[in-house]
Each structure stands twice: as C-alpha cells, then as structure tokens.
Amino acid sequence: ELKVEQNPLFLSMQEGKNYTIYCNYSTTSDRLYWYRQDPGKSLESLFVLLSNGAVKQEGRLMASLDTKARLSTLHITAAVHDLSATYFCAVDETYSGYALNFGKGTSLLVTP
Amino acid sequence: SQTIHQWPATLVQPVGSPLSLECTVEGTSNPNLYWYRQAAGRGLQLLFYSVGIGQISSEVPQNLSASRPQDRQFILSSKKLLLSDSGFYLCAWRSRPQDGELFFGEGSRLTVL
Numbered sequence: 001e002l003k004v005e006q007n008p009l010f011l012s013m014q015e016g017k018n019y020t021i022y023c024n025y026s027t028t029s030d031r032l033y034w035y036r037q038d039p040g041k042s043l044e045s046l047f048v049l050l051s052n053g054a055v056k057q058e059g060r061l062m063a064s065l066d067t068k069a070r071l072s073t074l075h076i077t078a079a080v081h082d083l084s085a086t087y088f089c090a091v092d093e094t095y096s097g098y099a100l101n102f103g104k105g106t107s108l109l110v111t112p
Numbered sequence: 113s114q115t116i117h118q119w120p121a122t123l124v125q126p127v128g129s130p131l132s133l134e135c136t137v138e139g140t141s142n143p144n145l146y147w148y149r150q151a152a153g154r155g156l157q158l159l160f161y162s163v164g165i166g167q168i169s170s171e172v173p174q175n176l177s178a179s180r181p182q183d184r185q186f187i188l189s190s191k192k193l194l195l196s197d198s199g200f201y202l203c204a205w206r207s208r209p210q211d212g213e214l215f216f217g218e219g220s221r222l223t224v225l
Contacts, residue, residue: 033213042202042219043156048212088156090214096171097144097161098206100214104155 002027004091006103013079013110021074021106023089032065032072033100035088043088047074079110114139118203118217125224131176131190133220135203138184143205145186146214147178150200162186198224 003026013019023032034047047056049065049072056063060083062075072089086107090100115138125131137143147159158171160178168178175194179187186203203217 040221042216045213045215093158096158097146097163097169099144099146099158099161099171101158102156 002091002093002101004089004101004103006087006089006106009104009106011106011108013076013108015080015110015112016078018078019076021076021087021089021108023072023074023103025070025072025089025091027070027091028067029091030067031092033090034063034072034074035090035102037086037088037105039085046087076108079108081110081112084108084110114205114207114215116203116205116215116217118201118220120220121218122221123223125193125222127195127224128192131188131193131197131222133188133201133203133222135186135188135217136184137186137205140184140205140207142183143207145180146204146206147186147188148202148204150202152199156202160188193222193224195224198222 005024007022030051032049035043036046037043047063052067054065060077065072086105088102088105090102093099093101118135145162148156149159150156160168160170162168162180165180165183176190201220204214206212206214
C-alpha cells in the first residue's frame, strides 16, 4: 500500500522565520506534487517535481525532491502571514487511473 | 485554456435524501477524471476515477456512485445519504498522466443532517 507521510502535521511559526516541511513516500515514484489549500477552498497546485534532484522555487517557498531517499521538502523562507494555509504533498497512484495519493497535509499558521 | 467547474458549491441535505454533484471540464478532451472527498480537518480520499466515457472505477465501498455520461462530465450520486457522507467533495482532472498535475474544481461542501 502506497503511503505518503508528512511532518509536521501542524506548524505555528513566527513571521520572518524559516522552516521545512517533510514528505516521505513509500513507492519508487520519480514525481512528486505540492499543493496549497486555503481554509474552505479547493487545492491549488504549487510545484510539480519530475525527477530526482529537482528543485523549484516560487517566492518564499522552495521544493526539492530526492527520489533515492523517497523524500521531498518544502522550505519556507522568512515566513509571512499570507503563507498560512494547509500544504499537501502527493505522489502518483499508478494503479488508480493515475490519481494522486495525498499526505494528510501540514497546517501552517504564521503569526506576527 | 482548460477550466473545471463543480456545482452546487454548497448543499445541506437530510439523511436518506438523494444526491447529485456535477463536474464539467472545458478546453481538453479525454481527460482522466476523479472524485475525492475531504472530511473535516482531514486529508483527501479518492472515491472514484474514470479514464473514459462510461468507465468508472471505485476505490472505496460506500453508498455513493459515479457516472461519466459524456467525455468531460463527471457526476457523483447517492440514492440515500448518510450522516457520514458529509464533507468537501472535489472533482479533479488530468490530461497527461506522465507528467501533469491534477487540477481541482472549486469543490462542493455537503452537510447531511
């Protein structure tokens, strides 16, 4: 059974601080996806990592993928309140019509 | 450009009543389509997926069903709702399984009383 584990599940951090969210998965997938969900809203795609060593950055967020370790990280630099949301990582579920299998999500709260 | 629409956005239904949620994708053809459910404060659970018209696969046994009457239309139904059916239902599509991400609709929030 494919497992996708995120940690931490809850994160409260001060503005201006740095932090990393971790995503471990149990398959040999070489692709990983990060999504953001604001309260009461749908999921928005943040990053698509398509190969080992892939690194993508958008503003204060940077995602990386290590397929050998089956690990992806989402690094937050100098957090601001607007980054408060729930972040999900996901991997391909090849036996389910290429659906995505999601982690439980990391709820991030950035406080002044 | 491709778009995906879901409706209704919000509904409150009594236990035992029927349900129909609709999802339509525009700007693409022959997409893979998916229904996910997100219970309050929890992760996403894949309910159904479809790789073509009339082709439906169920991931979780339950009192819900899905249909794909047209290439870009995906419908989630129930004949009799249960309290446990409450949640946030998300439709999603994917056009290139090899390297594309899933794109989600706006979601339908169902409360069963």
